[in-house]
Amino acid sequence: xxxxxxxxxxxxxxxxxxxxxxxxxxxxxxxxxxxxxxxxxxxxxxxxxxxxxxxxxxxxxxxxxxxxxxxxxxxxxxxxxxxxxxxxxxxxxxxxxxxxxxxxxxxxxxxxxxxxxxxxxxxxxxxxxxxxxxxxxxxxxxxxxxxxxxxxxxxxxxxxxxxxxxxxxxxxxxxxxxxxxxxxxxxxxxxxxxxxxxxxxxxxxxxxxxxxxxxxxxxxxxxxxxxxxxxxxxxxxxxxxxxxxxxxxxxxxxxxxxxxxxxxxxxxxxxxxxxxxxxxxxxxxxxxxxxxxxxxxxxxxxxxxxxxxxxxxxxxxxxxxxxxxxxxxxxxxxxxxxxxxxxxxxxxxxxxxxxxxxxxxxxxxxxxxxxxxxxxxxxxxxxxxxxxxxxxxxxxxxxxxxxxxxxxxxxxxxxxxxxxxxxxxxxxxxxxxxxxxxxxxxxxxxxxxxxxxxxxxxxxxxxxxxxxxxxxxxxxxxxxxxxxxxxxxxxxxxxxxxxxxxxxxxxxxxxxxxxxxxxxxxxxxxxxxxxxxxxx
Numbered sequence: 001x002x003x004x005x006x007x008x009x010x011x012x013x014x015x016x017x018x019x020x021x022x023x024x025x026x027x028x029x030x031x032x033x034x035x036x037x038x039x040x041x042x043x044x045x046x047x048x049x050x051x052x053x054x055x056x057x058x059x060x061x062x063x064x065x066x067x068x069x070x071x072x073x074x075x076x077x078x079x080x081x082x083x084x085x086x087x088x089x090x091x092x093x094x095x096x097x098x099x100x101x102x103x104x105x106x107x108x109x110x111x112x113x114x115x116x117x118x119x120x121x122x123x124x125x126x127x128x129x130x131x132x133x134x135x136x137x138x139x140x141x142x143x144x145x146x147x148x149x150x151x152x153x154x155x156x157x158x159x160x161x162x163x164x165x166x167x168x169x170x171x172x173x174x175x176x177x178x179x180x181x182x183x184x185x186x187x188x189x190x191x192x193x194x195x196x197x198x199x200x201x202x203x204x205x206x207x208x209x210x211x212x213x214x215x216x217x218x219x220x221x222x223x224x225x226x227x228x229x230x231x232x233x234x235x236x237x238x239x240x241x242x243x244x245x246x247x248x249x250x251x252x253x254x255x256x257x258x259x260x261x262x263x264x265x266x267x268x269x270x271x272x273x274x275x276x277x278x279x280x281x282x283x284x285x286x287x288x289x290x291x292x293x294x295x296x297x298x299x300x301x302x303x304x305x306x307x308x309x310x311x312x313x314x315x316x317x318x319x320x321x322x323x324x325x326x327x328x329x330x331x332x333x334x335x336x337x338x339x340x341x342x343x344x345x346x347x348x349x350x351x352x353x354x355x356x357x358x359x360x361x362x363x364x365x366x367x368x369x370x371x372x373x374x375x376x377x378x379x380x381x382x383x384x385x386x387x388x389x390x391x392x393x394x395x396x397x398x399x400x401x402x403x404x405x406x407x408x409x410x411x412x413x414x415x416x417x418x419x420x421x422x423x424x425x426x427x428x429x430x431x432x433x434x435x436x437x438x439x440x441x442x443x444x445x446x447x448x449x450x451x452x453x454x455x456x457x458x459x460x461x462x463x464x465x466x467x468x469x470x471x472x473x474x475x476x477x478x479x480x481x482x483x484x485x486x487x488x489x490x491x492x493x494x495x496x497x498x499x500x501x502x503x504x505x506x507x508x509x510x511x512x513x514x515x516x517x518x519x520x521x522x523x524x525x526x527x528x529x530x531x532x533x534x535x536x
Contacts, residue, residue: 040235044261050413053185070171070191078225096159106217117152122178127170129182133447194230233533265512281510284522288508289436306369308499314362321505323393324386334506339439344488349496363401376405377425379433438524446476463500
């Protein structure tokens with residue numbers, strides 16, 4: 001079998017009211033502690049990084065950390081087409097069941113040892129036990145094995161046209177780390193990527209530091225999305241965790257030049273930012289995010305479909321969006337499980353949508369579900385202002401129709417830890433949490449874990465519907481967009497009958513950056529650290 005350089009053509013993977021006057025008057029706590037960062041250091045306020053292992057944790061922040069220190073076999077470009085990253089050459093047999101992958105030159109771990117095929121095999125196997133795309137691969141996999149130190153082979157039981165897209169999923173770790181259970185977090189933070197994790201300067205709760213990996217060999221290609229040449233143009237990136245909870249202070253620090261990048265500036269302060277000659281707003285993710293609440297389908301009351309359907313009718317998207325974002329031009333309602341703008345968006349089974357919601361219908365459905373006053377615990381992320389405000393409104397809306405709802409406030413890392421629990425609320429479990437997903441990820445039916453309904457293997461909430469899963473399994477083998485659109489309508493009908501989650505609306509969030517920081521790659525969900533540069 002001849003190994004050749006391939007151009008891949010498959011679609012790729014993805015997956016607070018503050019008064020204006022107060023923001024400018026708040027003194028920056030950083031001003032007394034630090035001087036303006038030099039031109040080779042970038043300081044970023046992104047979000048709370050509380051977990052490091054992208055197999056165990058699914059948050060965007062964990063994956064942004066992983067993109068800095070690890071590398072992937074393939075990566076999606078700006079059009080979501082998968083392109084080789086760690087792979088140099090690859091080939092496929094005539095029956096499309098056997099793939100051979102050869103690693104490119106120059107790959108080395110941060111500890112000085114070379115990357116080997118054994119590392120890749122172990123990483124794929126570990127990731128495959130947790131990720132939705134991994135489950136799909138496992139279902140078709142006959143064997144995956146090392147041929148030699150630089151080559152590994154995947155043998156399938158039947159062809160899988162989306163294999164290269166699927167291989168855009170796992171971050172490649174050292175074999176010793178990938179040998180851990182997929183539920184046991186890897187803590188070494190040693191990868192082969194363009195940045196090294198500075199363990200000596202790590203200050204949990206305050207900041208994490210990433211240094212340019214001087215030994216990293218980028219591909220000889222232009223950067224494109226999360227693919228291409230990952231050329232690092234700064235010496236250091238500091239991920240500031242300490243300012244996440246105080247947006248006013250973060251903005252003041254940005255204005256003072258003490259930080260360079262603010263991922264989520266308060267929407268009601270955008271006019272202030274726009275008036276600052278040294279700061280620029282930029283939309284990196286033009287498709288935006290779809291917000292939704294996820295229900296625990298294993299526990300009362302949402303183990304009953306009528307209770308989940310009640311939530312579908314209860315939600316007033318416009319009110320939720322106002323609670324989270326105020327009167328903003330960056331938000332709008334959404335009714336399709338595939339978003340507003342994607343090719344799969346459709347209106348099948350969306351008659352439930354009603355401006356203002358339908359509390360009376362919701363109350364009736366809770367009654368039909370046999371609701372008997374069970375406590376409904378809403379996980380509230382206090383360091384995500386928009387979701388926190390939405391959670392407050394949600395609790396009040398449920399209480400108005402007689403549901404015993406209460407909030408469980410914590411930071412996002414605390415929410416992530418608790419949502420993994422499958423026990424009752426009395427034992428420390430949960431009923432609802434609010435989150436979001438890049439809309440661009442929703443057409444990735446085969447690989448997006450949020451779109452699974454396969455019970456214990458599904459994403460948080462653990463919905464189960466065999467008819468839906470039978471349709472989802474067909475998606476990966478369809479060749480035309482029209483076929484995929486037709487199947488998407490059938491899937492959406494079942495989705496909104498079962499109701500694993502309820503949409504809250506769509507928003508596009510601009511970032512704020514100093515004008516001296518340029519070259520930031522725009523991509524849904526993630527902000528890569530490579531390619532950007534800073535001038536004085």
